[in-house]
Amino acid sequence: MRYSNLFFYTLRETPGEAEIASHRMMLRAGLIRRLSSGIYTFLPLGYRSLRKVEQIIREEMDRAGAQEMLMPALQPQEIWEESGRLDIYLAENILFRTKDRQGRWYALGPTHEEVVCEVARARINSYRDLPFTLYQIQTKYRDEIRPRFGLMRGKEFSMKDAYSFDLDADGMDVSYEAMYKAYKRIFKRCGLQARPVEADSGSIGGDASHEFMVLADSGEDTVVSCDKCSYAANMERAQVGGGMQDVDPNVEQLEMEDIDTPGVRTIEELTAFLNISPREVVKTLIYMADEKPVVAILRGDHQLNDLKLKRALGADSLELADDKTIEKVTGAPVGFAGPQGIEAGVPIIMDRSVSPLSNFTTGGNKKDVHTKNVNRGRDFQVTKVADIREAAENDHCPRCNDGKLQLRRGVEVGHVFKLGTKYSKPMNVSFTDTDGVEAPVFMGCYGIGVGRTLAAVIEQNNDENGIVWPLSIAPYQVVIIPVSMKDKEQVKEAELVYEEIGNSGIEVLLDDRDERPGVKFKDADLIGFPIKIVVGRSLKEGKLELQARCRKEKELVPQALILTRVQELMEEIS
RNA sequence: CGGGGAGUAGCGUAGUCCGGUAAACGCGCACGUCUGGGGGGCGUGAGAGCGGGGGUUCAAAUCCCCCCUCCCCGACCA
Numbered sequence: 001m002r003y004s005n006l007f008f009y010t011l012r013e014t015p016g017e018a019e020i021a022s023h024r025m026m027l028r029a030g031l032i033r034r035l036s037s038g039i040y041t042f043l044p045l046g047y048r049s050l051r052k053v054e055q056i057i058r059e060e061m062d063r064a065g066a067q068e069m070l071m072p073a074l075q076p077q078e079i080w081e082e083s084g085r086l087d088i089y090l091a092e093n094i095l096f097r098t099k100d101r102q103g104r105w106y107a108l109g110p111t112h113e114e115v116v117c118e119v120a121r122a123r124i125n126s127y128r129d130l131p132f133t134l135y136q137i138q139t140k141y142r143d144e145i146r147p148r149f150g151l152m153r154g155k156e157f158s159m160k161d162a163y164s165f166d167l168d169a170d171g172m173d174v175s176y177e178a179m180y181k182a183y184k185r186i187f188k189r190c191g192l193q194a195r196p197v198e199a200d201s202g203s204i205g206g207d208a209s210h211e212f213m214v215l216a217d218s219g220e221d222t223v224v225s226c227d228k229c230s231y232a233a234n235m236e237r238a239q240v241g242g243g244m245q246d247v248d249p250n251v252e253q254l255e256m257e258d259i260d261t262p263g264v265r266t267i268e269e270l271t272a273f274l275n276i277s278p279r280e281v282v283k284t285l286i287y288m289a290d291e292k293p294v295v296a297i298l299r300g301d302h303q304l305n306d307l308k309l310k311r312a313l314g315a316d317s318l319e320l321a322d323d324k325t326i327e328k329v330t331g332a333p334v335g336f337a338g339p340q341g342i343e344a345g346v347p348i349i350m351d352r353s354v355s356p357l358s359n360f361t362t363g364g365n366k367k368d369v370h371t372k373n374v375n376r377g378r379d380f381q382v383t384k385v386a387d388i389r390e391a392a393e394n395d396h397c398p399r400c401n402d403g404k405l406q407l408r409r410g411v412e413v414g415h416v417f418k419l420g421t422k423y424s425k426p427m428n429v430s431f432t433d434t435d436g437v438e439a440p441v442f443m444g445c446y447g448i449g450v451g452r453t454l455a456a457v458i459e460q461n462n463d464e465n466g467i468v469w470p471l472s473i474a475p476y477q478v479v480i481i482p483v484s485m486k487d488k489e490q491v492k493e494a495e496l497v498y499e500e501i502g503n504s505g506i507e508v509l510l511d512d513r514d515e516r517p518g519v520k521f522k523d524a525d526l527i528g529f530p531i532k533i534v535v536g537r538s539l540k541e542g543k544l545e546l547q548a549r550c551r552k553e554k555e556l557v558p559q560a561l562i563l564t565r566v567q568e569l570m571e572e573i574s
Numbered sequence: 575c576g577g578g579g580a581g582u583a584g585c586g587u588a589g590u591c592c593g594g595u596a597a598a599c600g601c602g603c604a605c606g607u608c609u610g611g612g613g614g615g616c617g618u619g620a621g622a623g624c625g626g627g628g629g630u631u632c633a634a635a636u637c638c639c640c641c642c643u644c645c646c647c648g649a650c651c652a
Contacts, residue, residue, distance in 0.1 A: 449652030518612040
């Protein structure tokens with residue numbers, strides 16, 4: 001391809017809409033263009049890279065034994081009723097829906113569990129028909145609450161989604177493992193450092209799941225990892241280790257005492273008012289779990305993790321209680337709750353870190369009053385002790401003895417789930433086993449955000465001049481720049497090299513624009529082609545300049561050797 | 575949806591508080607010219623009526639009302 005024929009543009013200045021590196025650079029390099037919030041056009045250069053990511057995914061999925069198919073984006077609403085997910089998705093307002101001329105409802109698929117189940121059950125009769133794994137690369141539609149960061153979160157986005165079907169849980173584990181391994185290879189080939197972390201399965205549901213995270217400051221998730229062992233988890237799920245010591249029996253339990261704390265509601269206000277550490281305070285939160293009030297208590301310097309609380313309670317829904325409920329449960333307005341004197345029958349869930357505390361300060365369950373020297377056992381009883389707080393920097397690792405937890409930001413590029421029979425039961429995907437008994441299949445589902453992966457690659461591979469594409473997914477592998485289009489010798493040589501390299505199967509772009517050299521160099525760096533050949537002043541000595549985008553050094557290569565040297569360099573940087 | 579910010583030429587912005595009579599600047603674009611190894615110089619020129627609608631006023635980018643769009647922080651997810 002010649003620049004003179006290429007549909008592209010680059011922007012000198014950063015469009016105001018872009019905040020993070022990948023978004024900025026994709027706009028500046030002319031890879032994508034926004035049509036509307038969360039909706040993007042892939043321009044030719046960006047689309048080439050996107051297709052390369054897709055191709056890597058295809059190769060690795062096929063290698064893992066999965067089979068590609070293509071399901072419809074437009075889905076009749078009935079199948080969503082059948083799986084029982086329609087209400088949930090409608091409540092979340094995430095579906096793009098439309099009616100046909102007959103008034104029937106359709107949804108633009110936000111995901112494809114329902115459709116794939118419909119397909120699979122048509123085929124599966126006997127245990128002999130299992131196992132298999134299907135996948136597709138499809139555009140998904142989700143009315144996201146907040147699209148952002150360019151390709152990172154869109155209303156329309158490309159996703160590879162795969163679904164495995166197995167006889168039983170063991171089979172499912174094998175399929176899961178195969179996908180897990182394939183994912184590692186996919187991200188590695190894309191030039192990404194992605195790390196699998198334990199994850200919450202969210203609205204897709206299911207038992208176990210891992211997310212593949214790319215560490216980046218711009219990431220929307222927080223990744224918790226151990227500095228000594230391999231433990232890593234999404235903040236949503238991250239456990240907290242450390243001993244669960246009990247109260248020191250030698251500490252004398254002092255008399256409870258009320259303190260007047262007018263207008264003091266938050267932990268910050270309280271610790272400032274009393275001049276004590278938040279570690280000596282117990283914070284009391286009132287939640288509604290499945291419509292019933294519960295009390296959660298944790299140390300003043302900790303944050304509650306509501307997903308963990310929800311799991312500890314085995315609840316389906318969990319939300320903060322409203323002011324009215326809080327008054328009813330504690331007898332005081334918001335901000336003065338304490339575990340002592342809670343309404344009878346309301347369960348109290350205590351975070352493990354509260355266990356060793358004695359004579360602590362907490363809300364007095366009266367307006368403008370806090371109470372000190374509160375003690376568990378004497379002053380209140382807990383229903384359950386559990387790990388319900390958010391992990392914090394330097395917390396103990398839950399898996400190894402001496403590790404400390406670290407918090408980093410990450411981008412979720414892939415997610416693998418063990419679904420079990422969550423969809424196969426309602427969707428009636430079953431088979432007859434060897435005993436002639438009908439049983440539901442065990443499913444897994446496996447997603448990769450294709451565009452998001454592309455963005456993550458740029459997030460991880462860029463410098464002040466632009467993108468530094470890994471060879472595997474660069475829009476073109478090599479760019480040839482004749483320094484002056486007025487120099488006939490340079491132009492002639494550039495054309496020859498362009499032919500030679502192109503004929504060898506390498507993807508090459510010739511910058512035949514009559515631009516000043518600085519412009520050509522800047523564009524090449526911004527778009528980030530892995531290899532650059534400059535035909536310039538050294539041509540007089542019969543030499544060409546060769547440079548990898550990811551390296552500082554340039555080398556002079558005799559004309560006759562350029563193809564060989566390019567091939568070697570490609571080998572070196574891949 | 576709650577909180578914060580912003581819509582002025584293809585892009586980046588100034589002007590808005592304190593209304594004032596051809597809407598400014600840089601980049602990009604076109605033409606000419608000098609140049610030709612990191613977004614070059616000089617000159618000439620085209621391009622917006624200020625997100626949309628309504629109102630106030632002698633006069634509105636600027637003040638008031640309504641609406642739309644975009645970005646950032648939170649809940650959601652690949």
